[in-house]
Amino acid sequence: MSQIGKPPCEEGAILSGEQATPCSASSRRWTLVATILGSSLAFIDGTVVNVALPNIQRTLGATTSDVQWVMESYALFLASLLLVGGALGDRFGRKRVFMIGAGVFTLASIGCSMSSGVGPLIAARAIQGIGAALLVPGSLALISATFPPSERGAAIGTWSAFSGITAAIGPVIGGFLVEHYSWPLAFLINAPLGIVLLAICAAKVPESKGNADAGPIDVLGASLVTMGLAGLVFAFIEAPSRGWTAAPIWLAALIGIIALLLFVRVELRAASPMLPMALFRERNFAGANMLTLLLYAALGGSLFFLPLNLIQVQGYGATAAGAALLPFIATMFLLSRWTGSLVDRFGPKLPLVTGPAIAAVGFAMFALPSTESTYWTSFFPAICILGLGMSVTVAPLTTTVMNSVGKELAGTASGINNAVSRAAALLAIALFGLVLVFAFNTTLDAELRSLHVPAALVSTVVEQRQKLAGMEMPGGYPDAVISAMKHAVKLSFVSGFRWVMLVSAALALLSAVSAWVFIEGKQAARAKFNSAKNR
The missing domain is CATH 1.20.1250.20 (MFS general substrate transporter like domains)
Structure with a gap:
């Protein structure tokens, strides 16, 4: 839900494509079906996971920083490698790279559903992000490569309409599965779609490539931007629990800043930069x-x-x-x-x-x-x-x-x-987490001072503060006491949420x-x- 529907310029990427390779009307139709399914994988995942996060947090006993990483590990590799994914498709074949991305994404989705702990889930989400970085630009490039300019408008209209439907029903279906069954099913939605997509691509979608004279893939630039974003995100997410003075935090922030500065320097000098400055x-x-x-x-x-x-x-x-x-x-x-x-x-x-x-x-x-x-x-x-x-x-x-x-x-x-x-x-997810945690802790401390509740209960709540509103209350206390404590926790979360907004x-x-x-x-x-x- 942090990325609702299509990001900006997706239609633009299709419209700006090169002259299409001549192919049959049947191939064009099947290509459009494949691109709709491919985009649906990314759209569904981007909206369903947020709805599943509270259930994941409760089931796995995760902290707020843990559930941030569930989202951020995916977003990190998608954002960092998106431009490289497009270049790989142009170089080695758009259909080939698109299929590799779909396969990686599908297998990683299955891996997410089988995760029994937060660590394996975060790792599977990172692999999912790599697959998405190959899948997303490929779906756009295939439309450009298959449909001539005179037919792209209609193709874009169909693609956008189905993307809108996917964005609408994805979170509802995912929420239903999470609420009535379990969160792993929210990830398994992708598996049958991915299998059907791979079968259609293998049998029906024509291959195409970009400019054969294109320069080398900007591996150094991609590595630096990934390292830079990862360093900053790690620092922002982990600082509330470890403190800014902790060596891993300031070291990660420093590495992130240096890597991003080097990224700008490399892009200014590279013969074929992923980001032409x-x-x-x-x-x-x-x-x-x-x-x-x-x-x-x-x-x-x-x-x-x-x-x-x-x-x-x-x-x-x-x-x-x-x-x-x-x-x-x-x-x-x-x-x-x-x-x-x-x-x-x-x-x-x-x-x-x-x-x-x-x-x-x-x-x-x-x-x-x-x-x-x-x-x-x-x-x-x-x-x-x-x-x-x-x-x-x-x-x-x-x-x-x-x-x-x-x-x-x-x-x-x-x-x-x-x-x-x-x-x-x-x-922003990492930075806003800092804002919310600070406001939550400030308000919670004030609320706890005003409540007349057993010290042991206060201690239990303080120990779980990294879970924010997802913390669980222990048994053995009067209902009125537990109700007052839950209200204090909710007020604290709302205080942080207001600052975020x-x-x-x-x-x-x-x-x-x-x-x-x-x-x-x-x-x-x-x-x-x-x-x-x-x-």
């Missing part, structure tokens, strides 16, 4: 990616904690929690055609300022509910406003990225923006400001687009 000299491209970094950090970081609030504090079942964001998905789906025309009517600047500003209001509204709030009066309005803000933003953002560079670089630009959105969510609102506002500063107006953008189109 020269693109950021273009004002609209730099502004669009700054907006993406800030807004998708707000979206990914905040919505990671929403199911924990709904299930552990508000008392929702996993099915209801999975269905809670359906209005968000429905709003984006219903408004997609209208928002796609906003750039033509108003230019990119107005929607890219207005959309994030509306989203900021939605994030701020999430800070209003307390421990016993009803869905329709508290969460539903916030979800609808947030969905409206993101709807106004996403299509114009894709168009702005595509129009900011020449058509020969549009695919690269789209891939970069897609990777930025995923990296933003990766870092307010930080998200601030980031969304900053993204609107970045669009106001960097994104050009309608006339300048149109002139630049016409110039790029004629290159």
Whole structure:
């Protein structure tokens, strides 16, 4: 749920593809089916896992940092290797790399379902992320390579429609399986889809490759960005429990910063960089990616904690929690055609300022509910406003990225923006965890001081504080005492959740400001687009 539906620029990556290899109508249809199934694997996994996290935490006795790693180990390798996955497909065959990604992803999903502890689950999720990094760009490239430009619009429409359906029903089905059966089944959803996908690819999907003269794969750049993001994420997630002065924490942070600085240096000098830094000299491209970094950090970081609030504090079942964001998905789906025309009517600047500003209001509204709030009066309005803000933003953002560079670089630009959105969510989940834990501990300490409860119970709660609202109360105490302690824990979580949502609102506002500063107006953008189109 930290990544709802499609990230920005996925349609852009398809539209910018090279001239398709001639193939039969049957091959095109089967390729479209394969890409829909491939994208569904990633979409379902990205939304179902969040709903399963509270159950995973309770069943495996995991801490909050443990469940963060369940999400972050996957997101780390997907964000770091996404651009490399696309390059590997161009070099060695898009169908081949796509199938390898699907196979790795499916096997890792089965491994997740068989995990008996947090450690093996985190490791399986990391392997899943590697598979997704090969699978996701491959699904986009196959559409570009198979459908000629005259047919891509219809193919994209079909692909987007089924992706929307997947995003809507995935969390509900996953929540139902978690609530009525067990969390491993949420991962096993991927297994039959993966098997069918591999069979279709082997029998029906044609192979294609990219430019044979492309430079070497940027292995050093991929290694450095993975190391850099991993170091920072480790420091942010583990600091609340180990302390910032602990050697592993400051050492990981230092390694992460150095690796990212070296990554920039390598990309500036590499013959075939995975991240061409020269693109950021273009004002609209730099502004669009700054907006993406800030807004998708707000979206990914905040919505990671929403199911924990709904299930552990508000008392929702996993099915209801999975269905809670359906209005968000429905709003984006219903408004997609209208928002796609906003750039033509108003230019990119107005929607890219207005959309994030509306989203900021939605994030701020999430800070209003307390421990016993009803869905329709508290969460539903916030979800609808947030969905409206993101709807106004996403299509114009894709168009702005595509129009900011020449058509020969549009695919690269789209891939970069897609990777930025995923990296933003990766870092935000770790950073927001710091914010939530600090506010939770501060409020819990104050609540415990005001309660007149046995010292042994207080000690038990303090020992479990790393589980946040997922902590379990011991037996042997009066119901009134346990009820008071549970209420204190819930109030503490809500306090942290409010801070997370307010930080998200601030980031969304900053993204609107970045669009106001960097994104050009309608006339300048149109002139630049016409110039790029004629290159």
